[in-house]
Structure formats: structure tokens, C-alpha cells
Amino acid sequence: MNLVPAQYRNVSLADVPVPLDEPALGGYLVGRPVYRRTRYLVVRNAGAYAVMEVSKESELPLFSPVTAMTVIARPEETAFVDAPDTDTAIPTQLARAAAAQAPGARCVIVRGRYGHVSFIADPAPVRVRVVEVVPPWPPKLVDQLERVLDLAEDLPPVELVADLVDLASLARTRPAGHYLFPCRAGSASQAGPRATSASQPSPRAEAASPPSPGAEAAGQAGLGAADVSYLDEIPEREPWTLVGCARSRSIHDWFYGGDVPTVDMCPRNLADQTGQTPAPTPVPTLTKCCLLEDRVSSDDGLVVVPWGASLAQIRDGLQLALAAGRPAPQPGRAGEAPAAPGPTSPAATGPASPAATGPTSPAPRPRR
Numbered sequence: 625m626n627l628v629p630a631q632y633r634n635v636s637l638a639d640v641p642v643p644l645d646e647p648a649l650g651g652y653l654v655g656r657p658v659y660r661r662t663r664y665l666v667v668r669n670a671g672a673y674a675v676m677e678v679s680k681e682s683e684l685p686l687f688s689p690v691t692a693m694t695v696i697a698r699p700e701e702t703a704f705v706d707a708p709d710t711d712t713a714i715p716t717q718l719a720r721a722a723a724a725q726a727p728g729a730r731c732v733i734v735r736g737r738y739g740h741v742s743f744i745a746d747p748a749p750v751r752v753r754v755v756e757v758v759p760p761w762p763p764k765l766v767d768q769l770e771r772v773l774d775l776a777e778d779l780p781p782v783e784l785v786a787d788l789v790d791l792a793s794l795a796r797t798r799p800a801g802h803y804l805f806p807c808r809a810g811s812a813s814q815a816g817p818r819a820t821s822a823s824q825p826s827p828r829a830e831a832a833s834p835p836s837p838g839a840e841a842a843g844q845a846g847l848g849a850a851d852v853s854y855l856d857e858i859p860e861r862e863p864w865t866l867v868g869c870a871r872s873r874s875i876h877d878w879f880y881g882g883d884v885p886t887v888d889m890c891p892r893n894l895a896d897q898t899g900q901t902p903a904p905t906p907v908p909t910l911t912k913c914c915l916l917e918d919r920v921s922s923d924d925g926l927v928v929v930p931w932g933a934s935l936a937q938i939r940d941g942l943q944l945a946l947a948a949g950r951p952a953p954q955p956g957r958a959g960e961a962p963a964a965p966g967p968t969s970p971a972a973t974g975p976a977s978p979a980a981t982g983p984t985s986p987a988p989r990p991r992r
């Protein structure tokens with residue numbers, strides 16, 4: 625599953641003057657020279673495509689005759705798509721293009737960015753559940769993961785399953801006339817933060833006209849007429865209900881002391897409460913926690929990154945999640961993007977020498 629060429633140089637595209645069945649292709653290809661880096665051939669005839677894997681006599685000379693070939697995908701199970709925004713070196717991007725443009729095809733050949741051609745056979749992106757609170761929009765952890773995946777050449781294709789918890793809905797589970805959120809960014813909507821006199825709690829009377837920033841944010845967040853204040857602005861103490869995590873609770877204790885009704889919004893705790901996606905294999909969960917400051921933790925399929933995780937930490941967390949979701953170590957085929965690599969992923973195999981030629985590797989040229 626998830627067979628993806630490790631490098632675009634391994635893939636050659638060739639027009640062939642024979643039918644795309646195994647005997648005809650074998651008769652045509654075996655004995656023909658191919659470029660030393662070529663491992664896969666995308667062959668085309670009369671608008672149909674097939675994908676082959678070839679063995680060569682040697683990888684030392686620049687070109688070497690094909691000695692054997694196996695069919696990766698026959699024409700009837702192969703689709704060709706143009707996806708000019710897709711970087712075909714990134715398995716997740718390949719899988720995304722395949723799912724969007726040729727769902728159901730066993731093998732999808734993608735012509736992507738720079739005109740490079742690659743393919744994915746038996747696409748089965750690894751699902752990772754992401755538990756996150758919103759706002760802000762876009763959900764930060766999901767957005768960061770997507771950005772990491774967009775560059776992840778050495779990870780298998782991943783499909784993020786966002787499990788979002790709306791903070792206003794969460795707050796409403798404990799009805800109150802006044803809510804205290806950790807910060808404005810964590811409560812306001814797409815409108816973003818606004819300049820306001822931070823230390824003034826907004827009296828409810830102001831909510832009519834003009835709307836106070838707090839009331840407006842509350843309205844946007846679906847809290848109706850409730851007042852909203854923000855802990856990081858250290859407002860004057862009111863009989864509010866704190867919507868926050870353990871760290872917010874500690875900060876509240878520090879400044880105000882005393883008891884405060886609290887709605888726990890720590891995604892790590894929410895991850896246990898929200899429904900696990902039903903799946904034949906366990907889906908690893910990735911989330912964040914206010915109490916983690918500089919490390920990533922992984923325990924029994926639950927990976928937790930710090931609240932303000934860097935992209936590097938997000939990447940570490942993703943690798944841990946993939947390792948946690950892996951049923952058993954898989955041998956993998958040399959040179960392929962492995963199904964679920966550990967923290968150190970193998971690079972492409974084959975002779976480790978610089979490519980001698982330009983970006984497109986020559987394919988066997990039919991002589992007509």
C-alpha cells in the first residue's frame with residue numbers, strides 16, 4: 625500500500641508502440657536501455673497508461689538494458705491526472721491529488737508541479753486524529769500539521785481527521801452570565817483581536833450599542849448575552865466561570881486566589897472524552913496541552929505536543945503518532961516511502977551519486 629517512488633528521477637514516462645499488456649510490454653522493453661536511476665516506467669499508448677517496475681543489468685553505466693519487468697498497475701486500474709499545484713515528491717500531496725481527482729483508481733499517475741510525473745499505487749493515507757479547540761480559526765494545530773505535511777517528503781501519506789471542540793459550546797455546558805477565557809485569540813472569531821481598554825470588564829449594559837468588545841466576542845462565539853473577559857488582561861475580579869486549562873487555573877489562582885467554577889478546555893483531556901473515530905485499526909490521536917512546555921509526549925496512541933508547539937515539535941509529534949498507529953514493523957521496499965517510518969526515515973536507495981543529467985530522465989525511445 626501507498627507505493628510512492630522515492631524520487632521523481634526513479635520514474636520515466638515513455639510512449640510505447642505496443643499494447644499495454646504484460647507480454648507485449650515485456651517483448652518491447654526487455655533488452656532496451658534505460659537510464660541508470662530509472663526504476664519505474666509510466667508507459668502510455670493511445671491515451672492509456674500502465675505502470676511498470678524494471679530491473680536493469682547494472683546501475684553503473686549511465687544506461688543499462690532492462691532485464692525484467694513487473695506490472696505495478698494495468699491500464700484499466702490506472703488513472704492519469706494533472707495537478708499543477710501538487711509536489712509529486714510529497715506523498716501526502718500525491719495522495720490528496722489522487723483522492724480528489726481519481727478516487728477509486730488503484731493507481732494514480734500525477735503530473736504535478738514543474739511538470740514532474742510520479743504515481744501512487746494502492747493509496748491508503750494513514751489517518752491521524754487531531755483534537756483541537758476552536759476558535760481561533762483556522763484551528764492552529766491542524767493548520768500547523770498541514771503545513772508540516774505539505775513538506776514531508778519522507779513521511780507516508782497522512783490524512784488528518786480533525787476533531788474540533790467549539791469553545792462556546794463547551795462553555796455552555798456550564799451555563800453562566802460571565803465567562804473568563806484565557807485570551808482574546810482563544811475566544812474571538814475570524815475577526816481577530818481588537819484594541820480595547822483591556823482592564824475594564826464590560827458591563828452588560830454596553831452590549832447594546834456600541835457593543836463592547838467582550839460582548840461582541842461572546843456573541844461571535846455563540847455565548848449569547850453572557851459577558852466575556854480574558855484572563856491575560858487581568859480584569860477586575862467578577863463572579864465568572866473560567867473556561868480554561870490547568871495552566872489557566874494556576875494563573876487564576878496566582879492573581880485572584882479562591883474558588884472559581886471551571887470548564888476544562890484542555891485538548892488533552894477532551895481527547896479522552898470526544899468520540900474515537902471507529903476504524904478497523906486504532907487511529908493515533910495528536911493533541912496539545914498547556915502543561916507541556918518543551919517536550920512532546922507519546923503514550924498508548926495519544927501524542928501530546930506543547931500548547932505553543934514549534935513546527936519541529938509538531939513534526940516530532942506526527943512521527944510519534946505514525947509510529948503509534950503502525951500495527952507492526954513493515955519491511956518496506958527499498959527506495960520507497962515506507963508505510964510508516966520511525967523518526968529517522970530512510971532516504972532513497974540506489975547508488976548515492978549525484979544525478980548526471982537534467983530533471984527529466986530519458987526513457988526508452990520508440991523508434992518508429
Ligand SMILES: [Zn+2]
Nearest residue numbers: 890913914915
Ligand atoms: Zn492541558
